[in-house]
Amino acid sequence: MSKSKTDNQRPSWDDYFIKLVDEVSQRATCDRGKSGCVIVKDKRILCTGYVGSLPGFPHCYEAGHLMKKVIDDDGTERQHCVRTIHAEQNAICQAARYGIPLDGTTLYCTMEPCRVCTMLIISVGITKVVVKRKYHAAGESRELLHQAEIPLIVLENNYETYDNQ
Numbered sequence: 001m002s003k004s005k006t007d008n009q010r011p012s013w014d015d016y017f018i019k020l021v022d023e024v025s026q027r028a029t030c031d032r033g034k035s036g037c038v039i040v041k042d043k044r045i046l047c048t049g050y051v052g053s054l055p056g057f058p059h060c061y062e063a064g065h066l067m068k069k070v071i072d073d074d075g076t077e078r079q080h081c082v083r084t085i086h087a088e089q090n091a092i093c094q095a096a097r098y099g100i101p102l103d104g105t106t107l108y109c110t111m112e113p114c115r116v117c118t119m120l121i122i123s124v125g126i127t128k129v130v131v132k133r134k135y136h137a138a139g140e141s142r143e144l145l146h147q148a149e150i151p152l153i154v155l156e157n158n159y160e161t162y163d164n165q
Contacts, residue, residue, distance in 0.1 A: 029059035049091030112138035
């Protein structure tokens with residue numbers, strides 16, 4: 001029996017790389033905001049990253065979360081674990097460690113980048129950002145990406161949530 005064209009449907013490149021982001025996120029060492037990142041050029045993966053502790057430092061599942069209070073511009077208080085670095089930071093660090101230039105690349109990630117990650121994205125020459133979901137504190141990030149003329153594509157119109165956000 002031969003397959004019909006619809007049975008043989010291939011995912012778009014964005015869907016393909018976002019599915020890989022989900023797999024990469026499984027390596028995360030913090031269960032809050034579990035996130036993965038894949039950086040691609042010409043449809044080829046250059047590096048990956050996930051939320052994780054610094055090399056040689058304890059992981060959240062070993063030492064517990066290192067929580068810090070953050071106050072948003074509107075006065076909302078939130079708790080963030082600062083034991084780990086973000087998936088985007090980890091991927092950019094991997095590229096730097098192995099001498100991989102990121103000019104003209106696309107970054108795929110679980111959620112919209114924070115302000116610091118956005119500044120790194122702009123600084124290293126990434127030219128497109130594709131995310132699965134929105135991030136509650138990404139307003140400044142969206143504005144920075146807009147100013148840098150870097151397209152931000154959000155595939156799902158919902159927000160990433162996690163415990164004690």
